[in-house]
Amino acid sequence: MSSLTLIWVVALVLIGAALAWMTALIVARFIKESRSTTRSAERRLIIQALSGLLRGQTDAVGALSPFVRRPQVLAEAILDFQGLIRGADQERAMVALRNLGLIEALEGRILDGSRDERLTSVEALAALGGEEVKAALRRAIRSKDPNVRMAAIKGLADAGAPPTPSRLLDYVGTGELAPSRIYAEVMRQAVASAPLEGLQALGRQDLTPLMRAMLLDALGRSGAYEAVPALAAAATDPDPDVRTAAIRGLGRLQHPAAAETLASALADQAWTVRSAAAEAVGAAGLVRLAPTVVPLLDDPEWWVRFRAGDALGRLGKAGRGLLEAAAADDARPVAQRAAERALAEGG
Amino acid sequence: MPELETLALAVVRFAETIAWAVIATGLAQNALYLYQLLLAARALSQAPPVNQAALLWRRYAEAAPPITLMAPAYNEALTIVESVRSLLALQYPHFEVVVVNDGSKDETLQVLIDAFELHPVERHYDLAAPCQRIRGLYAAANQPRLLVVDKDNGGKADALNAAINLSRSPIVCSMDADSLLEVDALLRAVAPFVEDPERTVAVGGTIRIANGCKISFGRVVEVGVPRNMLARLQTIEYLRAFLMARLAWSRISTLTIISGAFGLFRRQAVLDVGGYSHGTVGEDMELVVKLHKHYRRLRKPYRVAFTPEPVCWTEAPETMAVLSRQRARWHRGALETFFRHRDMILNPRYGRIGVVGFGHILVVDVLGPIIEIFGYVLIPAFWLLGVLDIEYLWALLAVTFGFGIVISVGALALEETELRRFPNARSLAVLMGAAILENFGYRQINNFWRLRGTWQFLTGAQGWGKMTRKGFSSQP
Numbered sequence: 001m002s003s004l005t006l007i008w009v010v011a012l013v014l015i016g017a018a019l020a021w022m023t024a025l026i027v028a029r030f031i032k033e034s035r036s037t038t039r040s041a042e043r044r045l046i047i048q049a050l051s052g053l054l055r056g057q058t059d060a061v062g063a064l065s066p067f068v069r070r071p072q073v074l075a076e077a078i079l080d081f082q083g084l085i086r087g088a089d090q091e092r093a094m095v096a097l098r099n100l101g102l103i104e105a106l107e108g109r110i111l112d113g114s115r116d117e118r119l120t121s122v123e124a125l126a127a128l129g130g131e132e133v134k135a136a137l138r139r140a141i142r143s144k145d146p147n148v149r150m151a152a153i154k155g156l157a158d159a160g161a162p163p164t165p166s167r168l169l170d171y172v173g174t175g176e177l178a179p180s181r182i183y184a185e186v187m188r189q190a191v192a193s194a195p196l197e198g199l200q201a202l203g204r205q206d207l208t209p210l211m212r213a214m215l216l217d218a219l220g221r222s223g224a225y226e227a228v229p230a231l232a233a234a235a236t237d238p239d240p241d242v243r244t245a246a247i248r249g250l251g252r253l254q255h256p257a258a259a260e261t262l263a264s265a266l267a268d269q270a271w272t273v274r275s276a277a278a279e280a281v282g283a284a285g286l287v288r289l290a291p292t293v294v295p296l297l298d299d300p301e302w303w304v305r306f307r308a309g310d311a312l313g314r315l316g317k318a319g320r321g322l323l324e325a326a327a328a329d330d331a332r333p334v335a336q337r338a339a340e341r342a343l344a345e346g347g
Numbered sequence: 348m349p350e351l352e353t354l355a356l357a358v359v360r361f362a363e364t365i366a367w368a369v370i371a372t373g374l375a376q377n378a379l380y381l382y383q384l385l386l387a388a389r390a391l392s393q394a395p396p397v398n399q400a401a402l403l404w405r406r407y408a409e410a411a412p413p414i415t416l417m418a419p420a421y422n423e424a425l426t427i428v429e430s431v432r433s434l435l436a437l438q439y440p441h442f443e444v445v446v447v448n449d450g451s452k453d454e455t456l457q458v459l460i461d462a463f464e465l466h467p468v469e470r471h472y473d474l475a476a477p478c479q480r481i482r483g484l485y486a487a488a489n490q491p492r493l494l495v496v497d498k499d500n501g502g503k504a505d506a507l508n509a510a511i512n513l514s515r516s517p518i519v520c521s522m523d524a525d526s527l528l529e530v531d532a533l534l535r536a537v538a539p540f541v542e543d544p545e546r547t548v549a550v551g552g553t554i555r556i557a558n559g560c561k562i563s564f565g566r567v568v569e570v571g572v573p574r575n576m577l578a579r580l581q582t583i584e585y586l587r588a589f590l591m592a593r594l595a596w597s598r599i600s601t602l603t604i605i606s607g608a609f610g611l612f613r614r615q616a617v618l619d620v621g622g623y624s625h626g627t628v629g630e631d632m633e634l635v636v637k638l639h640k641h642y643r644r645l646r647k648p649y650r651v652a653f654t655p656e657p658v659c660w661t662e663a664p665e666t667m668a669v670l671s672r673q674r675a676r677w678h679r680g681a682l683e684t685f686f687r688h689r690d691m692i693l694n695p696r697y698g699r700i701g702v703v704g705f706g707h708i709l710v711v712d713v714l715g716p717i718i719e720i721f722g723y724v725l726i727p728a729f730w731l732l733g734v735l736d737i738e739y740l741w742a743l744l745a746v747t748f749g750f751g752i753v754i755s756v757g758a759l760a761l762e763e764t765e766l767r768r769f770p771n772a773r774s775l776a777v778l779m780g781a782a783i784l785e786n787f788g789y790r791q792i793n794n795f796w797r798l799r800g801t802w803q804f805l806t807g808a809q810g811w812g813k814m815t816r817k818g819f820s821s822q823p
Contacts, residue, residue: 007742014749018756022779025763029772076399083401116395123405151406181410181541210545302473309471344469 075124126155220249251280282311309342369722419506433565450500476622629680678800
């Protein structure tokens with residue numbers, strides 16, 4: 001074959017391949033359109049059956065049972081339906097679905113389905129609730145897909161059975177989970193249900209600053225006052241992100257025992273810590289610290305000035321008096337502007 | 348006459364060199380596109396889009412960070428109220444809308460005040476990013492998500508800087524006043540910030556053509572195919588640009604542009620690089636390049652991500668005159684950024700972004716149009732002079748077009764396989780016709796427009812040119 005012929009063959013193969021591809025796509029679309037219509041009709045039937053179940057229709061369970069063989073459609077419908085109902089109605093519907101043997105069917109999809117199906121199945125499984133589901137979700141944590149693992153853990157946490165804080169930290173340590181914002185939410189749930197275990201986990205030597213900060217954040221949100229000494233100790237950590245998380249945690253707990261730590265943090269080198277400390281003083285209503293907040297009104301960092309003004313505004317008459325004095329002080333124009341804005345914004 | 352023979356031989360060699368250079372450039376570009384197509388297909392298959400908005404809410408709402416939507420407006424009195432209402436109706440747990448009236452000469456500010464019952468308010472803000480004087484702030488108790496900023500005119504970059512200064516959210520979303528956002532756009536685009544919060548500094552989203560779609564109250568309620576051929580060709584072009592090229596480059600951490608029509612940025616990261624740059628028509632690309640440069644210099648891990656799902660719809664020009672001005676301006680913007688950061692070109696200090704990202708711009712955007720235009724002019728001329736073998740020329744041209752068609756169809760195939768937003772098989776067939784057609788004339792004329800952009804850049808032309816839009820109200 002001459003080189004000229006070869007070039008023409010390549011060109012014709014390319015054009016032919018493109019045309020064949022196009023034709024295949026159009027044909028596939030025709031097929032998918034009809035499947036999509038069937039799928040929509042199935043979902044409508046499932047929703048109708050679930051609604052019938054809530055109205056006490058006796059044949060509703062019978063109408064649902066054929067769909068156990070189509071767990072993906074059922075899973076999608078459950079997730080749609082679950083958002084519409086609450087409380088006893090939701091539980092009644094979910095019990096009926098559990099009794100149909102849906103847990104087993106959905107577990108099968110977690111193992112064999114496409115990526116999208118795996119994720120939808122684990123989310124639908126979590127929606128079903130109950131002890132059997134918790135066991136299935138625990139098994140799903142062993143999935144190779146990190147999104148399925150995260151969804152399973154989130155499902156357990158939402159069902160009031162999160163892994164222990166230490167176990168959650170292990171998942172990140174071994175690379176099984178990424179420290180995402182969803183992970184941070186689960187950590188909060190885990191620590192809230194077992195704050196003492198969260199405190200113990202804080203003593204681990206293998207924690208990165210990021211993980212330590214996440215744990216401190218969770219302890220702060222847990223409402224457990226036992227965490228105050230640990231948070232205060234972490235406020236002197238060499239890492240500024242850890243110190244910031246500790247101070248924010250103390251701000252959330254609003255415990256007066258944190259006053260000295262917050263006072264020191266107002267003079268921290270890192271602006272994020274100073275800003276968090278000012279916010280915490282305002283949130284905890286530590287009026288006696290109000291004079292120590294005033295110098296932050298002319299901090300070089302805007303966020304610190306803003307938080308300081310905001311904090312003084314929250315500290316009642318004393319704080320407002322200090323703001324008014326700063327607003328009248330022409331010798332400190334930066335502080336003056338911050339105070340004026342805080343007073344104006346505070347109304 | 349040996350001199351004449353030598354001269355003729357030299358002309359033939361020159362002609363052959365030019366012809367081969369043009370063909371080699373064309374083939375290299377197509378090979379690059381093919382690589383992008385494969386990368387994009389892999390990315391889509393590994394992270395298939397979520398079709399149900401309710402699922403997105405379930406997955407991300409609890410962990411979603413607050414976002415400030417920044418909507419710059421200049422002389423938008425006729426449409427601004429509807430645009431703002433549609434922004435306020437977005438599905439996202441924590442967001443605020445900061446509308447910046449950039450010194451409009453019409454009644455933009457007054458219609459906002461009247462429609463939303465706004466009154467002057469105070470808000471503590473820092474002038475961290477440079478912007479023109481802020482004249483006043485307006486808000487209303489019954490619209491706690493809305494803040495209107497009235498400022499002296501300074502252009503889009505300046506208006507966005509003002510909005511960043513006023514924002515108190517960790518994430519800001521830049522957009523055009525006439526962008527039509529999907530109702531779940533923020534939930535879709537925020538996913539990288541939720542899943543990888545430490546590294547993600549910016550997220551781009553896919554922009555689609557709204558021509559031919561049914562639009563109601565500032566939303567695309569029914570996707571359609573444009574009736575206008577030029578808009579139809581742009582539909583395929585946008586699929587190639589967003590679903591293929593940007594997704595592929597984001598996959599290998601070399602994405603250098605996030606469209607000004609929609610993009611999410613970590614606020615502090617934008618401030619760390621000084622906000623949006625003034626004095627360029629390509630402020631969107633400039634910002635992303637500055638972010639790359641900043642984090643590469645600091646050697647800090649970072650990520651510029653891209654979401655393939657359509658998040659925003661825009662009106663495409665339907666006349667050659669308007670489209671040519673738009674494309675020349677885009678090209679000028681790209682060149683401005685490229686040469687402003689020329690120290691990054693093929694510089695290993697900037698890793699892939701210097702070598703692959705800037706190398707790609709050099710080959711495809713800077714040299715590509717020039718070489719192609721040379722080819723279009725010189726090759727027929729040489730053929731007329733009888734110094735080129737026409738048989739080989741036709742064959743190689745056929746290969747180039749074959750590649751082009753494969754790539755255009757491939758981009759459409761990606762959409763159809765993973766997103767399937769076009770309504771039916773008929774619309775698919777129409778678009779496939781456009782995918783073939785765009786290779787015969789449209790791509791070539793685009794190169795002329797880009798060359799005009801190069802000329803404007805070289806001669807220091809300023810301004811945006813007249814951008815005429817039909818407006819969404821007249822859409823079917």
